[in-house]
Amino acid sequence: MTTSSLESLGPFRQLSEGSRALLRRGAVLAECGPPAPILQPGTSISGAYFVVRGRLRVYAVAPDGTEATLYFINPGETCVFALNSLFNDLRYPAWVQADADTTVALIPGGVYRELFQKEPSIQDVTVRALSTLVFRLMEELEEVHAYKLDQRLANLLLIHASAAGELAMTQQQMAAHLGTTREVVARLMRDFVARGFVETGRGVTRVKNADGLAGLIATPT
Amino acid sequence: MTTSSLESLGPFRQLSEGSRALLRRGAVLAECGPPAPILQPGTSISGAYFVVRGRLRVYAVAPDGTEATLYFINPGETCVFALNSLFNDLRYPAWVQADADTTVALIPGGVYRELFQKEPSIQDVTVRALSTLVFRLMEELEEVHAYKLDQRLANLLLIHASAAGELAMTQQQMAAHLGTTREVVARLMRDFVARGFVETGRGVTRVKNADGLAGLIATPT
C-alpha cells in the first residue's frame, strides 16, 4: 500500500491532476499494529485522518479511569475529529484508539485546507462526514438517556454480532464501550444466559435468540 | 426586521450581489412567541435555520416522556441539525423548541445548497457550525458519562447563572435539561442550600458560593 493508492479511494477519485499531485506529496500512511491509543485529549491536530483499513475508536475517559466509546470511524470515513480541530482551532477533546491492523492516511492540515478550497468533492465529503458524526453522537446521547444498561448491552450484541451471531469481545471491552464495569456486564449476561438469549465463552459471546434481545430493547424493563 | 436585514448578519455580510439577491428572494423570517416545539423527530427538513434572536433548544424525549437537552443554538449560529438532514438526507432525530421571543431565518434547501457551492464564506460557516456542534455533543456525552447528577447540576448553575449569580429556571426545567426528574433536582438543591452554596426561590436560584459548587465538580463525591 502506497500513498498513491489513496487516490483510488472514495472522495479522492474525482480530484484534478494538480490536487492528486498535492495529495501524493503531502499524505502519509500509518500502520497500526496492536490496539493502542494514538491520540489524547489536548493533542494539537496536525492534519486530517482518513481510515483506509481497520477502524478507529473514539472514547472518553472519566477521572476514575472508566472508558466510554463515543463513536467509531470505519474504513473509507474521514476522521472528523481532526477536521473539527482543523477548522476551529479547538484542541481535541477525547482519546482515539486504533483496532488491530488499521491503516490511517494522514493528510497535513495545509494540504487538506487547500483541497477543501479547490475541490467540490472534498467539500462534499467533509460536510457529509461531519453531518454523519453529528447524527451518530445525537443517537448515542439519546441512547444513553433513554435506555437502561441491559437494553444497551442487548443492542451492542445485536449490532456488533457477526452474521453467525458471534461477538468477539471480552466483557471488559463491552463494559468500556458502554461506560460501565465488567461486573455489571457479567451480571446482565448471566440474566441473558438464563433466558436463553446468549451463550458466553472466553472472549466470545454467541447470540442464540436475537428476537429475545430485540424484544428486550422494545419493551420497558 | 425584514429578510433583507439578514444580509448584515454574520456570514452573510461577505456575499456577492447575486447571492444577496438569491437570499432576499428565498429566505423567510419566523417569529416564535411563547416557547413551543417547532420540530419533531422524523420531520423532513426543508431548509437551513439561522437563529437571528433568542435561542433554540434541541432535546431528546425518552419513551417514558422525560426530556434531555442535547444542545442549544445561540443567536448568530446556524441550526446545524438542518444542515445535517440537508446534506445527508437523514430525517431529523430530535425535538427542537424555541425560547420565548426567538426569531429564526429559514433558508430553503435549494438556496442554501446554491450558496454553499458558490460562496466560500458559507462553506466556512457551515463547516464551523458543524464542527462546533460535534464539539458540544462530545462534551455533553463525556459529561453524562463522567459526572454524577449533583456535579452536573452544579455545572448547570455555574454555566447558566447570570453575572449577578441568578438563574431564572424552574426546577422542572433544570430536570428536563439534565434528563432527570424534578424531585431529584429538589433533593440536590436541598443539599446545596444546606451547604450554603445557593438560595432557592420560586422560578429562580441564586448562587451564593460559586467556589463551593466548583469544588463539588472538581472533587469526586
Place this chain on the structure above:
DNA sequence: ACCGCTGTGTAGCTTTTGGTACAGACTCCG
C-alpha cells in the same frame, strides 16, 4: 505438570437515582 495471566462467575453491600405521594407556598387573575 506447574505457574502466571487473563477472563468469567458470583455474592453481598452501598450509593445513586427514580417513582409515588402529598403538603404547603407563591402568583396571577377575576
Place this chain on the structure above:
DNA sequence: CGGAGTCTGTACCAAAAGCTACACAGCGGT
C-alpha cells in the same frame, strides 16, 4: 379575597448500578 394553577419541599420506598472480594476456568509458556 378567593381560587386555580404552578412551583417547591420532603418523606419513603424501589430499582439500578457501582464497588469489593474472591473462586475458578482456560490458555500459554517453561
